[in-house]
Amino acid sequence: VEVRDDTLILTRKSRVRGIRRFADAGKFATLLGLQRSEGLKDGTRVRFSNVEPILHRMFLEPLRELGINDFRVHAYYCYCQRCGLKKLRDAIDEFEKVTQLKVRRVYVNKHAHRPVFQVDVNDRIVAMLLLRAEELLRKLAVKGLLPRRIVGKYLLGVLEGDGNIELRLKKSIDSDCEKADGLFLRISEKDAEAAADLKEIFRRYFGIQLHSYGYDHMGSINLRRALTLLEDGIIPLRHRDKVVKRVMLAFRRKGLPWILLQLADSFRDRWFTAREASKVLGKRCNHVREKLAKLEEEGLLTSIKCKFSLNRKGTPIRRIYRLTERAMQIARLLSSFPPLNTFSLFEKFLLAVTFLLG
DNA sequence: TGTCCGTACGGGATCTACCT
DNA sequence: AGGTAGATCCCGTACGGACA
Numbered sequence: 058v059e060v061r062d063d064t065l066i067l068t069r070k071s072r073v074r075g076i077r078r079f080a081d082a083g084k085f086a087t088l089l090g091l092q093r094s095e096g097l098k099d100g101t102r103v104r105f106s107n108v109e110p111i112l113h114r115m116f117l118e119p120l121r122e123l124g125i126n127d128f129r130v131h132a133y134y135c136y137c138q139r140c141g142l143k144k145l146r147d148a149i150d151e152f153e154k155v156t157q158l159k160v161r162r163v164y165v166n167k168h169a170h171r172p173v174f175q176v177d178v179n180d181r182i183v184a185m186l187l188l189r190a191e192e193l194l195r196k197l198a199v200k201g202l203l204p205r206r207i208v209g210k211y212l213l214g215v216l217e218g219d220g221n222i223e224l225r226l227k228k229s230i231d232s233d234c235e236k237a238d239g240l241f242l243r244i245s246e247k248d249a250e251a252a253a254d255l256k257e258i259f260r261r262y263f264g265i266q267l268h269s270y271g272y273d274h275m276g277s278i279n280l281r282r283a284l285t286l287l288e289d290g291i292i293p294l295r296h297r298d299k300v301v302k303r304v305m306l307a308f309r310r311k312g313l314p315w316i317l318l319q320l321a322d323s324f325r326d327r328w329f330t331a332r333e334a335s336k337v338l339g340k341r342c343n344h345v346r347e348k349l350a351k352l353e354e355e356g357l358l359t360s361i362k363c364k365f366s367l368n369r370k371g372t373p374i375r376r377i378y379r380l381t382e383r384a385m386q387i388a389r390l391l392s393s394f395p396p397l398n399t400f401s402l403f404e405k406f407l408l409a410v411t412f413l414l415g
Numbered sequence: 416t417g418t419c420c421g422t423a424c425g426g427g428a429t430c431t432a433c434c435t
Numbered sequence: 436a437g438g439t440a441g442a443t444c445c446c447g448t449a450c451g452g453a454c455a
Contacts, residue, residue, distance in 0.1 A: 097451055102416080106450050129416080133449085164418065168448045175450090179416060218450095221425055241440085245424050270442065272423070277440060 080122050083210040088119040089191040090214020100185050103178035108171045110155035112217055129177040130158050133166040140170050148172040198258045208262050209289040219245050222296035240283055243275035328377040349378055357384035
């Protein structure tokens, strides 16, 4: 297997009859990530088990691209009183709609309160190919030899399966006062070698240090890295809202955009002193001075020293500040954003944030 | 390769050591 | 002294593995 920027090429075709040799590298990398996290690894057949039809589609698409069409689908369900039959029927309908595959049979599994779907490809060669390709991709990524985009797609697959992202929030009755209390990434992986590889990949490509506790490997993600992960599209669907919320909270609470908005609201393009800003922001004057200095570094403020009336106490020289035109633009953009948890304008939001971060 | 089934996962909650 | 994040514990089932 040869991995290039946009394609993945199967360079040995002799043993792999009936399989196309070119695949979309991004989709294939995600397939391999899913194979690592949720796939059967005994090399006898390809199997993917999961409750989410959408993950099945991510797994199936690249296989179909390779010309594989013989999929056997089974489902598992508890059939308990509480869950009822409608839940099963709806789930099967959705699965068949999303994947364009027929469910052949449903087995009883008393634990499966949500229907679980298993897709089999009964082909030893393809099974071995996937196992080998996953290992190869992982090893190349560990050495840093693969493009970041491909590695991101692989990690997306891994995280969709074995990953978990936890957003800790401060407990508060008033939801307006919610505070982010850290964002954590965790992967659960038993295979020690694969776990070590994944840790190294996260460190090398995304600067995230994971610590191991048994089969769990976890670490915290700061704001900037959370943004990077979002931008690279490697946050699993079911966790994306948490990461967005983290970003929104941080920026809304005391972050730079919040400060910008307050200043813009209060002073527009007028000059103001650190003391005035301190009142508006509700922060101590010395802290505000530091913030203002940072803003000036980033080109969002200009400041000058000027003389005040001589009969006032303290130094007659004061530094006064004013928002730059660029800062006003950003403030206008920010004030147009939706309240927390609305996603329609999310892309717009990301644009502004990345703009802010330079 | 169809079917069964036990546990490695996920997903929190909480405790605690360090930091500001 | 409160905040942050590292470390540990816990629980139920959705997976992967195994058997026939």
